[in-house]
Amino acid sequence: MTSTRPAAEDFLRLDRQICFSLNAASRAFGGLYRVLLKDLGLTYPQYLVMLALWEEPESEGLPVKRLGERLRLDSGTLSPLLKRLEASGLVRRERSARDERSVNVTPTEAGVALKERAVEVPRSIARATGFELDEIEDLRERLNRLTEALDTATLG
Amino acid sequence: MTSTRPAAEDFLRLDRQICFSLNAASRAFGGLYRVLLKDLGLTYPQYLVMLALWEEPESEGLPVKRLGERLRLDSGTLSPLLKRLEASGLVRRERSARDERSVNVTPTEAGVALKERAVEVPRSIARATGFELDEIEDLRERLNRLTEALDTATLG
């Protein structure tokens, strides 16, 4: 035979690892967001939190729990992050009166106002990818499927 | 008109952000790798370093610089990480005699031996994704294109 069998070793090659490409792409996004968000005084994860809050009707805010579900983050990450957002005057954190365990996060005036300046960000990002919108859409759908499969495998 | 024009605001929706899906997928991988690599005593970034070293012929090792290029990481990340790998006995770090600025990283016996036990990891991962090999291949290729485009945009 002229070709050797596909050794298990081949799958250990760095350039064969989907996770590496994914990780690299994620960090490449991070680099661009860092530049684009500098003006807004946000880090990328903080930006995600603000996106979630901006989606709430009339800026009613969200409990930390719900925020964590949306962003796939736990309180160990969110608590200090939210403190920093509070320190920079973009959100308010207050214990729920109905359930003293829960902390509700609301954007402040400044937090709501920031949305105006954020609308340009996704456009800049989309342009930078060089991908068509439906191509992005397709990629996003695949990634979501992937995440779901991986989460199931990790827990199961 | 029955439908409003696509507001810029729509692009601020969390579920429209490709970067969010990417980030979430990347962390979902992290969770699964954490489980699979626990036995090997490696974190996921440490595993990537070992993959890079295992690829070198006769385990000649790599200078930190080259390692950083392959993994898209700088010395601020690699230096402490390599120290930990050295502390767990998997790699050796030694100043190059030819160029005293450079530090060459080589797998130890234990580091080379670990490869045997690592071959199962990619298989487990592939199975967990629920994707066909060529589908993974396709996704990987798109992500690499994405990374390249983003890096260009960030620097340019």
Next chain:
DNA sequence: CGCAATTCAATTGCGCACAACTAAATGACG
């Protein structure tokens, strides 16, 4: 009601990512 189990946020501890900086070695060039 009273007590155990659960829920929720916060904290601690560790490792990674990255910017900014330092220090040492090397290379380029007049």
Next chain:
DNA sequence: CGTCATTTAGTTGTGCGCAATTGAATTGCG
């Protein structure tokens, strides 16, 4: 040859991500 710019690792500081734990509030159940 000497000086200055560049290259290479390492260090410092900040923030994220996550496991494990704590403590307080709530819920469930006998």
